[in-house]
Amino acid sequence: MSGTQPKPAGAEWRLDSNALEQAKRNFRQMDVDKDGRLSESEFRSGLGMLGMDESFAAILFAAFDKGGDGYIDMREFLAAMGVMLHPNDVKQQVSLAFDAYDLNKDGKLQLDELKAVIKSIFSAMYSMGLQGAAFGYTEESAERTAEDLFALLDPSKQGFVTKDDYEALATTHPELIKQIGLGGGGGHQRSKRTSRVIGRNKRFSGLVPRARKSGTTVSFGHEHWELVVQMMLGIRISLARVADAEEEQPLGAEVSPEALLATCTFSVPTHRKGRAQLIRFKDYAPRVFLRIRALFGVSEAEYKLSLGPEQILGELLLGSMGSLSELFSEGKSGAFFYYSNDGLYLIKTIPHREALSLGRMLLRYLAHVRANPHTLLPRYYGFHRLQLPNAGKVHFVVMANVFSTERRIHERYDLKGSYLGRTVGAANADDTDVVRKDLDLKRQFYIGGTRRDALIEQMRRDLAFLREAGTMDYSLLCGVHYPRREEEERENDAAHDAEGDERGSCGVDGAAADGGGGGGG
Numbered sequence: 001m002s003g004t005q006p007k008p009a010g011a012e013w014r015l016d017s018n019a020l021e022q023a024k025r026n027f028r029q030m031d032v033d034k035d036g037r038l039s040e041s042e043f044r045s046g047l048g049m050l051g052m053d054e055s056f057a058a059i060l061f062a063a064f065d066k067g068g069d070g071y072i073d074m075r076e077f078l079a080a081m082g083v084m085l086h087p088n089d090v091k092q093q094v095s096l097a098f099d100a101y102d103l104n105k106d107g108k109l110q111l112d113e114l115k116a117v118i119k120s121i122f123s124a125m126y127s128m129g130l131q132g133a134a135f136g137y138t139e140e141s142a143e144r145t146a147e148d149l150f151a152l153l154d155p156s157k158q159g160f161v162t163k164d165d166y167e168a169l170a171t172t173h174p175e176l177i178k179q180i181g182l183g184g185g186g187g188h189q190r191s192k193r194t195s196r197v198i199g200r201n202k203r204f205s206g207l208v209p210r211a212r213k214s215g216t217t218v219s220f221g222h223e224h225w226e227l228v229v230q231m232m233l234g235i236r237i238s239l240a241r242v243a244d245a246e247e248e249q250p251l252g253a254e255v256s257p258e259a260l261l262a263t264c265t266f267s268v269p270t271h272r273k274g275r276a277q278l279i280r281f282k283d284y285a286p287r288v289f290l291r292i293r294a295l296f297g298v299s300e301a302e303y304k305l306s307l308g309p310e311q312i313l314g315e316l317l318l319g320s321m322g323s324l325s326e327l328f329s330e331g332k333s334g335a336f337f338y339y340s341n342d343g344l345y346l347i348k349t350i351p352h353r354e355a356l357s358l359g360r361m362l363l364r365y366l367a368h369v370r371a372n373p374h375t376l377l378p379r380y381y382g383f384h385r386l387q388l389p390n391a392g393k394v395h396f397v398v399m400a401n402v403f404s405t406e407r408r409i410h411e412r413y414d415l416k417g418s419y420l421g422r423t424v425g426a427a428n429a430d431d432t433d434v435v436r437k438d439l440d441l442k443r444q445f446y447i448g449g450t451r452r453d454a455l456i457e458q459m460r461r462d463l464a465f466l467r468e469a470g471t472m473d474y475s476l477l478c479g480v481h482y483p484r485r486e487e488e489e490r491e492n493d494a495a496h497d498a499e500g501d502e503r504g505s506c507g508v509d510g511a512a513a514d515g516g517g518g519g520g521g
Helices: 017-030 040-046 054-064 074-085 090-101 111-127 139-153 163-172 174-180 187-199 225-248 257-261 286-295 300-307 310-316 352-371 449-468 483-503
Strands: 264-272 275-283 325-328 336-339 345-350 380-388 392-400 411-415 476-480
Touching (some): 017 074, 040 054, 054 111, 074 090, 111 139, 111 310, 139 163, 139 174, 163 174, 225 380, 257 286, 286 380, 300 310, 300 345, 345 352, 352 449
Antiparallel strands (some): 275 380, 325 336, 336 345, 345 392
Protein backbone atom coordinates (compact mmCIF):
# COMPACT_ATOMS: atom_id res chain seq x y z
CA MET A 1 0.00 0.00 0.00
CA SER A 2 1.31 3.46 -0.91
CA GLY A 3 0.22 5.17 2.30
CA THR A 4 3.67 6.71 2.78
CA GLN A 5 3.38 8.89 -0.31
CA PRO A 6 3.38 12.63 0.29
CA LYS A 7 0.04 14.30 0.45
CA PRO A 8 -1.10 15.56 -2.98
CA ALA A 9 -0.52 19.29 -3.32
CA GLY A 10 -3.44 21.42 -2.30
CA ALA A 11 -5.58 18.49 -1.18
CA GLU A 12 -7.77 19.48 1.73
CA TRP A 13 -10.23 16.97 3.14
CA ARG A 14 -12.73 19.52 4.38
CA LEU A 15 -15.63 17.10 4.61
CA ASP A 16 -18.05 16.86 7.47
CA SER A 17 -17.80 13.69 9.53
CA ASN A 18 -20.68 11.94 7.75
CA ALA A 19 -19.32 12.67 4.27
CA LEU A 20 -15.84 11.54 5.33
CA GLU A 21 -17.11 8.23 6.69
CA GLN A 22 -19.23 7.70 3.57
CA ALA A 23 -16.19 8.33 1.34
CA LYS A 24 -14.24 5.71 3.30
CA ARG A 25 -17.09 3.22 2.87
CA ASN A 26 -17.18 3.97 -0.85
CA PHE A 27 -13.46 3.23 -1.14
CA ARG A 28 -13.81 -0.06 0.72
CA GLN A 29 -16.77 -1.00 -1.46
CA MET A 30 -14.71 -0.43 -4.63
CA ASP A 31 -11.66 -2.25 -3.22
CA VAL A 32 -12.78 -5.72 -4.31
CA ASP A 33 -9.58 -7.61 -3.48
CA LYS A 34 -9.25 -5.77 -0.13
CA ASP A 35 -5.59 -4.88 -0.60
CA GLY A 36 -6.09 -1.29 0.54
CA ARG A 37 -5.78 0.26 -2.91
CA LEU A 38 -7.80 0.52 -6.12
CA SER A 39 -6.50 -0.84 -9.39
CA GLU A 40 -7.70 0.78 -12.61
CA SER A 41 -10.10 -2.11 -13.23
CA GLU A 42 -11.55 -1.83 -9.69
CA PHE A 43 -11.96 1.92 -10.09
CA ARG A 44 -13.64 1.52 -13.49
CA SER A 45 -16.00 -1.10 -12.08
CA GLY A 46 -16.90 1.25 -9.22
CA LEU A 47 -17.82 3.97 -11.71
CA GLY A 48 -20.75 1.85 -12.86
CA MET A 49 -22.23 3.19 -16.09
CA LEU A 50 -19.69 6.02 -16.17
CA GLY A 51 -17.03 3.34 -16.54
CA MET A 52 -18.55 1.84 -19.67
CA ASP A 53 -16.17 3.95 -21.77
CA GLU A 54 -12.57 2.89 -21.12
CA SER A 55 -10.95 6.18 -22.18
CA PHE A 56 -13.17 8.28 -19.89
CA ALA A 57 -12.52 5.92 -16.96
CA ALA A 58 -8.77 6.20 -17.59
CA ILE A 59 -8.89 10.03 -17.47
CA LEU A 60 -10.75 9.96 -14.15
CA PHE A 61 -8.38 7.34 -12.75
CA ALA A 62 -5.37 9.52 -13.55
CA ALA A 63 -6.98 12.43 -11.69
CA PHE A 64 -7.12 10.33 -8.51
CA ASP A 65 -3.76 8.55 -8.93
CA LYS A 66 -1.60 11.50 -7.91
CA GLY A 67 1.34 9.24 -7.10
CA GLY A 68 1.34 7.90 -10.66
CA ASP A 69 2.00 4.31 -9.55
CA GLY A 70 -1.08 2.82 -11.23
CA TYR A 71 -3.06 2.53 -7.99
CA ILE A 72 -5.29 4.78 -5.85
CA ASP A 73 -4.78 4.41 -2.13
CA MET A 74 -7.22 5.54 0.54
CA ARG A 75 -5.41 8.82 1.09
CA GLU A 76 -5.44 9.74 -2.59
CA PHE A 77 -9.11 8.80 -2.87
CA LEU A 78 -10.14 10.89 0.13
CA ALA A 79 -8.02 13.84 -1.01
CA ALA A 80 -9.67 13.90 -4.46
CA MET A 81 -13.19 13.35 -3.14
CA GLY A 82 -12.61 16.00 -0.46
CA VAL A 83 -11.95 18.52 -3.22
CA MET A 84 -14.79 17.35 -5.49
CA LEU A 85 -17.40 17.34 -2.74
CA HIS A 86 -16.50 20.62 -1.03
CA PRO A 87 -18.93 23.33 -2.24
CA ASN A 88 -16.53 26.26 -1.86
CA ASP A 89 -13.27 24.64 -2.95
CA VAL A 90 -13.56 26.04 -6.50
CA LYS A 91 -9.85 26.73 -7.07
CA GLN A 92 -8.83 23.23 -5.97
CA GLN A 93 -11.62 21.70 -8.06
CA VAL A 94 -10.50 23.53 -11.18
CA SER A 95 -6.91 22.47 -10.53
CA LEU A 96 -8.02 18.84 -10.21
CA ALA A 97 -9.94 19.04 -13.51
CA PHE A 98 -7.13 20.77 -15.40
CA ASP A 99 -4.53 18.25 -14.22
CA ALA A 100 -6.80 15.41 -15.33
CA TYR A 101 -7.37 16.84 -18.80
CA ASP A 102 -3.74 17.88 -19.33
CA LEU A 103 -3.01 14.42 -20.72
CA ASN A 104 0.72 14.87 -21.39
CA LYS A 105 1.23 16.72 -18.06
CA ASP A 106 3.14 19.65 -19.56
CA GLY A 107 1.08 22.29 -17.75
CA LYS A 108 -0.70 23.34 -20.96
CA LEU A 109 -4.03 22.18 -22.34
CA GLN A 110 -3.81 21.73 -26.10
CA LEU A 111 -6.78 21.57 -28.49
CA ASP A 112 -6.03 17.90 -29.26
CA GLU A 113 -6.11 17.09 -25.54
CA LEU A 114 -9.44 18.88 -25.08
CA LYS A 115 -10.84 17.04 -28.10
CA ALA A 116 -9.77 13.72 -26.56
CA VAL A 117 -11.49 14.61 -23.27
CA ILE A 118 -14.75 15.77 -24.89
CA LYS A 119 -14.79 12.72 -27.18
CA SER A 120 -14.41 10.42 -24.16
CA ILE A 121 -17.29 12.21 -22.37
CA PHE A 122 -19.52 11.97 -25.43
CA SER A 123 -18.55 8.32 -25.88
CA ALA A 124 -19.50 7.65 -22.24
CA MET A 125 -22.91 9.28 -22.77
CA TYR A 126 -23.45 7.30 -25.97
CA SER A 127 -22.54 4.05 -24.18
CA MET A 128 -25.14 4.90 -21.51
CA GLY A 129 -27.89 4.88 -24.15
CA LEU A 130 -28.10 8.56 -25.09
CA GLN A 131 -28.00 7.80 -28.80
CA GLY A 132 -29.56 9.36 -31.86
CA ALA A 133 -30.25 12.86 -33.17
CA ALA A 134 -32.15 13.86 -30.02
CA PHE A 135 -28.89 13.76 -28.02
CA GLY A 136 -26.15 14.57 -30.52
CA TYR A 137 -23.33 12.60 -28.88
CA THR A 138 -21.38 12.02 -32.09
CA GLU A 139 -17.68 12.31 -32.88
CA GLU A 140 -18.38 15.24 -35.19
CA SER A 141 -20.31 17.02 -32.44
CA ALA A 142 -17.49 16.34 -29.97
CA GLU A 143 -14.97 17.94 -32.33
CA ARG A 144 -17.10 21.06 -32.71
CA THR A 145 -17.80 21.27 -28.97
CA ALA A 146 -14.10 21.04 -28.12
CA GLU A 147 -13.29 23.79 -30.63
CA ASP A 148 -16.01 26.04 -29.16
CA LEU A 149 -14.76 25.52 -25.62
CA PHE A 150 -11.12 25.99 -26.60
CA ALA A 151 -12.00 29.31 -28.25
CA LEU A 152 -13.51 30.50 -24.97
CA LEU A 153 -10.52 29.30 -22.96
CA ASP A 154 -7.94 30.79 -25.35
CA PRO A 155 -9.34 34.19 -26.42
CA SER A 156 -5.85 35.54 -27.19
CA LYS A 157 -5.25 32.63 -29.63
CA GLN A 158 -1.91 31.62 -28.16
CA GLY A 159 -2.61 28.01 -29.14
CA PHE A 160 -2.77 26.51 -25.63
CA VAL A 161 -4.60 26.99 -22.33
CA THR A 162 -2.85 27.40 -19.00
CA LYS A 163 -4.28 26.47 -15.62
CA ASP A 164 -4.84 30.16 -14.94
CA ASP A 165 -6.84 30.47 -18.20
CA TYR A 166 -8.99 27.48 -17.26
CA GLU A 167 -9.49 28.79 -13.75
CA ALA A 168 -10.48 32.26 -15.00
CA LEU A 169 -13.34 30.91 -17.13
CA ALA A 170 -14.37 28.24 -14.62
CA THR A 171 -14.65 30.69 -11.73
CA THR A 172 -16.34 33.57 -13.56
CA HIS A 173 -18.48 31.68 -16.13
CA PRO A 174 -18.82 28.06 -14.86
CA GLU A 175 -22.08 27.48 -16.72
CA LEU A 176 -20.30 28.13 -20.02
CA ILE A 177 -17.98 25.19 -19.45
CA LYS A 178 -20.79 22.96 -18.22
CA GLN A 179 -23.16 23.74 -21.11
CA ILE A 180 -20.51 23.68 -23.84
CA GLY A 181 -19.51 20.23 -22.67
CA LEU A 182 -22.98 18.71 -23.09
CA GLY A 183 -24.70 17.02 -25.99
CA GLY A 184 -27.40 18.98 -27.73
CA GLY A 185 -29.45 17.23 -30.36
CA GLY A 186 -27.42 17.14 -33.54
CA GLY A 187 -24.77 19.24 -35.23
CA HIS A 188 -26.70 22.23 -36.55
CA GLN A 189 -28.73 22.63 -33.34
CA ARG A 190 -25.57 22.37 -31.26
CA SER A 191 -23.82 25.08 -33.22
CA LYS A 192 -26.74 27.49 -32.82
CA ARG A 193 -27.08 26.75 -29.08
CA THR A 194 -23.35 27.20 -28.52
CA SER A 195 -23.48 30.59 -30.22
CA ARG A 196 -26.33 31.68 -27.96
CA VAL A 197 -24.40 30.57 -24.87
CA ILE A 198 -21.28 32.43 -25.94
CA GLY A 199 -23.31 35.50 -26.86
CA ARG A 200 -24.86 35.84 -23.42
CA ASN A 201 -21.83 34.91 -21.30
CA LYS A 202 -22.05 38.20 -19.38
CA ARG A 203 -25.07 36.75 -17.61
CA PHE A 204 -22.76 34.44 -15.65
CA SER A 205 -20.23 37.08 -14.62
CA GLY A 206 -19.39 36.90 -10.94
CA LEU A 207 -21.48 33.80 -10.39
CA VAL A 208 -20.90 32.40 -6.90
CA PRO A 209 -21.25 28.62 -6.36
CA ARG A 210 -24.30 27.72 -4.33
CA ALA A 211 -23.95 25.86 -1.07
CA ARG A 212 -24.50 22.14 -1.37
CA LYS A 213 -27.87 20.99 -0.10
CA SER A 214 -28.72 18.74 2.83
CA GLY A 215 -27.77 15.10 2.64
CA THR A 216 -24.82 13.09 1.37
CA THR A 217 -23.78 13.42 -2.26
CA VAL A 218 -24.04 10.01 -3.90
CA SER A 219 -20.67 9.39 -5.57
CA PHE A 220 -18.50 6.57 -6.92
CA GLY A 221 -18.70 3.40 -4.81
CA HIS A 222 -21.83 4.44 -2.90
CA GLU A 223 -24.32 1.59 -2.58
CA HIS A 224 -26.94 3.67 -4.41
CA TRP A 225 -24.60 5.17 -7.04
CA GLU A 226 -25.88 2.97 -9.86
CA LEU A 227 -29.50 3.53 -8.81
CA VAL A 228 -29.01 7.31 -8.91
CA VAL A 229 -27.37 7.22 -12.35
CA GLN A 230 -30.18 4.97 -13.63
CA MET A 231 -32.78 7.42 -12.33
CA MET A 232 -31.02 10.33 -14.04
CA LEU A 233 -30.53 8.38 -17.27
CA GLY A 234 -34.15 7.17 -17.38
CA ILE A 235 -35.46 10.70 -16.81
CA ARG A 236 -33.23 12.05 -19.58
CA ILE A 237 -34.35 9.45 -22.13
CA SER A 238 -38.02 9.88 -21.20
CA LEU A 239 -37.78 13.65 -21.77
CA ALA A 240 -36.44 13.06 -25.28
CA ARG A 241 -39.25 10.59 -26.01
CA VAL A 242 -42.05 12.88 -24.87
CA ALA A 243 -40.53 15.75 -26.85
CA ASP A 244 -40.69 13.58 -29.97
CA ALA A 245 -44.33 12.71 -29.24
CA GLU A 246 -45.23 16.36 -28.80
CA GLU A 247 -43.67 17.30 -32.12
CA GLU A 248 -46.30 15.14 -33.79
CA GLN A 249 -49.06 16.82 -31.77
CA PRO A 250 -48.26 20.35 -30.49
CA LEU A 251 -48.68 21.29 -26.85
CA GLY A 252 -51.76 23.46 -27.45
CA ALA A 253 -53.64 20.79 -29.39
CA GLU A 254 -56.44 18.76 -27.85
CA VAL A 255 -55.19 15.42 -26.56
CA SER A 256 -57.50 12.65 -25.39
CA PRO A 257 -57.37 11.57 -21.73
CA GLU A 258 -56.17 8.14 -22.87
CA ALA A 259 -53.23 9.69 -24.74
CA LEU A 260 -52.38 11.96 -21.81
CA LEU A 261 -52.28 9.05 -19.37
CA ALA A 262 -50.37 6.70 -21.67
CA THR A 263 -47.18 5.27 -20.19
CA CYS A 264 -43.83 4.72 -21.88
CA THR A 265 -41.57 1.77 -21.09
CA PHE A 266 -38.02 1.26 -22.34
CA SER A 267 -34.69 -0.26 -21.34
CA VAL A 268 -31.70 1.53 -19.86
CA PRO A 269 -28.22 -0.01 -19.52
CA THR A 270 -26.57 -0.79 -16.22
CA HIS A 271 -23.02 -1.76 -15.40
CA ARG A 272 -23.12 -3.35 -11.98
CA LYS A 273 -19.82 -4.80 -10.75
CA GLY A 274 -18.36 -4.64 -14.25
CA ARG A 275 -21.22 -6.56 -15.88
CA ALA A 276 -23.39 -4.84 -18.48
CA GLN A 277 -27.13 -5.61 -18.56
CA LEU A 278 -30.44 -3.89 -19.29
CA ILE A 279 -33.16 -2.86 -16.83
CA ARG A 280 -36.69 -1.62 -17.47
CA PHE A 281 -37.70 2.00 -16.92
CA LYS A 282 -41.34 3.11 -16.93
CA ASP A 283 -42.45 6.72 -17.43
CA TYR A 284 -45.99 7.35 -16.19
CA ALA A 285 -48.16 9.84 -18.09
CA PRO A 286 -45.22 11.86 -19.48
CA ARG A 287 -47.53 14.15 -21.46
CA VAL A 288 -49.43 15.11 -18.32
CA PHE A 289 -46.23 16.06 -16.54
CA LEU A 290 -44.94 17.95 -19.57
CA ARG A 291 -48.02 20.19 -19.25
CA ILE A 292 -47.64 20.50 -15.49
CA ARG A 293 -44.02 21.63 -15.85
CA ALA A 294 -45.10 24.18 -18.47
CA LEU A 295 -47.83 25.54 -16.19
CA PHE A 296 -45.27 26.08 -13.42
CA GLY A 297 -42.82 27.76 -15.82
CA VAL A 298 -40.20 25.01 -15.76
CA SER A 299 -37.83 25.12 -18.72
CA GLU A 300 -37.45 21.68 -20.32
CA ALA A 301 -33.81 22.43 -21.18
CA GLU A 302 -32.93 23.39 -17.61
CA TYR A 303 -34.96 20.49 -16.19
CA LYS A 304 -33.04 17.89 -18.18
CA LEU A 305 -29.70 19.46 -17.31
CA SER A 306 -30.58 19.46 -13.60
CA LEU A 307 -31.71 15.83 -13.51
CA GLY A 308 -30.00 14.14 -16.47
CA PRO A 309 -26.60 12.40 -16.30
CA GLU A 310 -25.14 15.37 -18.18
CA GLN A 311 -25.18 17.09 -14.78
CA ILE A 312 -22.54 14.65 -13.53
CA LEU A 313 -20.28 14.99 -16.55
CA GLY A 314 -20.74 18.75 -16.78
CA GLU A 315 -19.63 19.12 -13.16
CA LEU A 316 -16.64 16.84 -13.78
CA LEU A 317 -15.41 19.39 -16.32
CA LEU A 318 -15.20 21.74 -13.33
CA GLY A 319 -13.63 19.16 -11.02
CA SER A 320 -16.68 18.72 -8.78
CA MET A 321 -19.19 15.95 -8.09
CA GLY A 322 -22.66 16.89 -9.37
CA SER A 323 -24.88 13.87 -8.80
CA LEU A 324 -27.87 13.70 -6.48
CA SER A 325 -27.69 14.14 -2.70
CA GLU A 326 -29.38 11.50 -0.58
CA LEU A 327 -31.45 11.94 2.55
CA PHE A 328 -33.24 9.25 4.53
CA SER A 329 -36.92 9.80 5.24
CA GLU A 330 -37.77 11.61 8.45
CA GLY A 331 -41.29 10.20 8.34
CA LYS A 332 -42.83 6.77 8.75
CA SER A 333 -42.59 5.73 5.10
CA GLY A 334 -38.88 4.87 5.11
CA ALA A 335 -38.58 6.48 1.68
CA PHE A 336 -35.39 7.93 0.27
CA PHE A 337 -35.11 11.56 -0.77
CA TYR A 338 -32.64 12.74 -3.38
CA TYR A 339 -31.93 16.40 -4.16
CA SER A 340 -30.67 17.52 -7.56
CA ASN A 341 -27.21 19.07 -7.46
CA ASP A 342 -28.62 22.57 -8.00
CA GLY A 343 -31.19 22.03 -5.23
CA LEU A 344 -34.17 22.82 -7.47
CA TYR A 345 -35.72 19.37 -7.49
CA LEU A 346 -36.46 16.56 -5.08
CA ILE A 347 -36.72 12.88 -6.04
CA LYS A 348 -38.70 10.78 -3.59
CA THR A 349 -39.20 7.02 -3.65
CA ILE A 350 -42.82 6.08 -2.94
CA PRO A 351 -44.59 2.81 -2.04
CA HIS A 352 -46.81 1.07 -4.58
CA ARG A 353 -50.05 2.14 -2.90
CA GLU A 354 -49.03 5.80 -3.11
CA ALA A 355 -48.09 5.32 -6.77
CA LEU A 356 -51.58 3.95 -7.48
CA SER A 357 -53.21 6.88 -5.67
CA LEU A 358 -51.17 9.44 -7.62
CA GLY A 359 -52.00 7.76 -10.90
CA ARG A 360 -55.74 7.90 -10.18
CA MET A 361 -55.75 11.64 -9.45
CA LEU A 362 -53.42 12.84 -12.22
CA LEU A 363 -56.01 14.37 -14.54
CA ARG A 364 -57.75 16.10 -11.63
CA TYR A 365 -54.39 17.34 -10.39
CA LEU A 366 -53.61 18.77 -13.83
CA ALA A 367 -56.99 20.57 -13.90
CA HIS A 368 -56.40 21.92 -10.37
CA VAL A 369 -52.97 23.29 -11.30
CA ARG A 370 -54.45 24.99 -14.36
CA ALA A 371 -57.12 26.66 -12.24
CA ASN A 372 -54.77 27.42 -9.31
CA PRO A 373 -51.32 28.57 -10.46
CA HIS A 374 -50.41 29.44 -6.85
CA THR A 375 -51.46 26.09 -5.37
CA LEU A 376 -49.68 24.99 -2.19
CA LEU A 377 -49.91 21.33 -3.20
CA PRO A 378 -46.65 19.53 -4.00
CA ARG A 379 -45.47 20.38 -7.49
CA TYR A 380 -45.08 17.00 -9.17
CA TYR A 381 -42.91 17.16 -12.29
CA GLY A 382 -42.45 13.46 -13.09
CA PHE A 383 -43.54 9.95 -12.07
CA HIS A 384 -41.33 6.95 -12.88
CA ARG A 385 -40.47 3.33 -12.06
CA LEU A 386 -37.30 1.26 -12.24
CA GLN A 387 -37.37 -2.54 -12.42
CA LEU A 388 -34.15 -3.55 -10.65
CA PRO A 389 -32.54 -7.00 -10.78
CA ASN A 390 -32.89 -8.79 -7.44
CA ALA A 391 -34.52 -5.70 -5.89
CA GLY A 392 -37.97 -5.43 -7.45
CA LYS A 393 -39.72 -2.27 -8.57
CA VAL A 394 -38.78 1.20 -7.34
CA HIS A 395 -41.40 3.91 -7.88
CA PHE A 396 -40.30 7.52 -7.56
CA VAL A 397 -41.57 11.04 -8.24
CA VAL A 398 -39.80 14.28 -9.10
CA MET A 399 -41.05 17.34 -7.19
CA ALA A 400 -40.11 20.99 -6.75
CA ASN A 401 -37.94 21.64 -3.71
CA VAL A 402 -39.87 24.36 -1.89
CA PHE A 403 -36.77 25.26 0.13
CA SER A 404 -34.60 25.92 -2.92
CA THR A 405 -33.30 29.35 -1.97
CA GLU A 406 -30.04 31.19 -1.55
CA ARG A 407 -31.11 31.94 2.03
CA ARG A 408 -30.56 29.43 4.79
CA ILE A 409 -33.65 27.87 6.29
CA HIS A 410 -33.10 28.01 10.04
CA GLU A 411 -36.34 26.32 11.09
CA ARG A 412 -38.64 23.94 9.25
CA TYR A 413 -42.12 22.93 10.36
CA ASP A 414 -44.46 20.14 9.26
CA LEU A 415 -47.88 21.35 10.45
CA LYS A 416 -50.93 19.06 10.51
CA GLY A 417 -53.28 21.00 12.78
CA SER A 418 -52.96 18.26 15.40
CA TYR A 419 -51.34 18.19 18.84
CA LEU A 420 -51.13 14.44 19.58
CA GLY A 421 -47.43 13.57 19.65
CA ARG A 422 -46.63 16.54 17.42
CA THR A 423 -43.21 17.52 18.80
CA VAL A 424 -39.61 16.61 18.11
CA GLY A 425 -38.71 16.88 21.79
CA ALA A 426 -36.26 19.05 23.69
CA ALA A 427 -33.22 17.06 22.55
CA ASN A 428 -33.74 18.16 18.92
CA ALA A 429 -35.00 21.68 19.62
CA ASP A 430 -31.83 23.40 18.35
CA ASP A 431 -31.09 21.11 15.39
CA THR A 432 -31.62 23.14 12.18
CA ASP A 433 -31.94 19.96 10.09
CA VAL A 434 -34.82 18.54 12.13
CA VAL A 435 -38.33 19.21 10.84
CA ARG A 436 -40.32 20.55 13.78
CA LYS A 437 -44.00 19.85 14.43
CA ASP A 438 -47.09 21.68 15.63
CA LEU A 439 -46.23 21.82 19.35
CA ASP A 440 -42.76 23.16 18.55
CA LEU A 441 -44.18 26.29 16.88
CA LYS A 442 -44.13 29.06 19.50
CA ARG A 443 -44.82 32.11 17.34
CA GLN A 444 -47.27 33.65 14.91
CA PHE A 445 -46.35 34.92 11.45
CA TYR A 446 -47.43 38.31 10.20
CA ILE A 447 -47.70 38.43 6.40
CA GLY A 448 -50.16 41.29 5.91
CA GLY A 449 -53.90 41.26 5.38
CA THR A 450 -53.94 40.84 1.60
CA ARG A 451 -51.45 37.98 1.64
CA ARG A 452 -53.25 36.36 4.55
CA ASP A 453 -56.58 36.35 2.71
CA ALA A 454 -54.99 35.00 -0.48
CA LEU A 455 -53.15 32.28 1.47
CA ILE A 456 -56.27 31.11 3.32
CA GLU A 457 -58.32 31.09 0.12
CA GLN A 458 -55.70 29.01 -1.68
CA MET A 459 -55.54 26.59 1.25
CA ARG A 460 -59.33 26.17 1.12
CA ARG A 461 -59.17 25.33 -2.58
CA ASP A 462 -56.33 22.87 -2.06
CA LEU A 463 -58.11 21.20 0.85
CA ALA A 464 -61.26 20.84 -1.25
CA PHE A 465 -59.16 19.05 -3.90
CA LEU A 466 -57.64 16.71 -1.32
CA ARG A 467 -61.08 15.86 0.11
CA GLU A 468 -62.41 15.05 -3.36
CA ALA A 469 -59.36 12.87 -3.99
CA GLY A 470 -59.95 10.99 -0.71
CA THR A 471 -56.58 12.03 0.73
CA MET A 472 -56.39 12.26 4.54
CA ASP A 473 -52.72 12.43 5.52
CA TYR A 474 -51.45 15.87 4.49
CA SER A 475 -49.69 18.80 6.12
CA LEU A 476 -48.27 22.26 5.52
CA LEU A 477 -44.51 22.58 5.16
CA CYS A 478 -43.15 25.91 6.40
CA GLY A 479 -39.62 27.34 6.48
CA VAL A 480 -38.25 30.23 8.57
CA HIS A 481 -35.21 32.35 7.73
CA TYR A 482 -33.46 34.80 10.11
CA PRO A 483 -31.40 37.40 8.16
CA ARG A 484 -29.29 38.51 11.13
CA ARG A 485 -28.45 34.94 12.07
CA GLU A 486 -27.29 34.24 8.52
CA GLU A 487 -24.86 37.16 8.63
CA GLU A 488 -23.31 35.75 11.81
CA GLU A 489 -23.10 32.27 10.29
CA ARG A 490 -21.34 33.56 7.19
CA GLU A 491 -18.73 35.25 9.35
CA ASN A 492 -18.23 32.03 11.32
CA ASP A 493 -18.01 29.95 8.11
CA ALA A 494 -15.36 32.29 6.67
CA ALA A 495 -13.31 32.05 9.84
CA HIS A 496 -13.67 28.25 9.84
CA ASP A 497 -12.54 27.93 6.20
CA ALA A 498 -9.56 30.20 6.88
CA GLU A 499 -8.60 27.99 9.82
CA GLY A 500 -8.88 24.91 7.59
CA ASP A 501 -6.60 26.52 4.98
CA GLU A 502 -3.95 27.11 7.63
CA ARG A 503 -4.20 23.53 8.94
CA GLY A 504 -4.09 21.96 5.46
CA SER A 505 -5.36 18.66 6.85
CA CYS A 506 -8.58 16.76 7.38
CA GLY A 507 -11.14 18.91 9.18
CA VAL A 508 -14.85 19.00 9.88
CA ASP A 509 -16.99 21.50 8.03
CA GLY A 510 -19.45 22.72 10.64
CA ALA A 511 -21.51 25.00 8.39
CA ALA A 512 -25.24 24.62 8.83
CA ALA A 513 -26.77 22.99 5.76
CA ASP A 514 -29.48 24.68 3.73
CA GLY A 515 -32.79 23.05 4.53
CA GLY A 516 -34.83 21.37 1.85
CA GLY A 517 -38.21 19.89 1.30
CA GLY A 518 -40.70 18.90 -1.28
CA GLY A 519 -43.91 20.57 -0.33
CA GLY A 520 -46.64 19.62 2.07
CA GLY A 521 -48.42 16.51 0.88
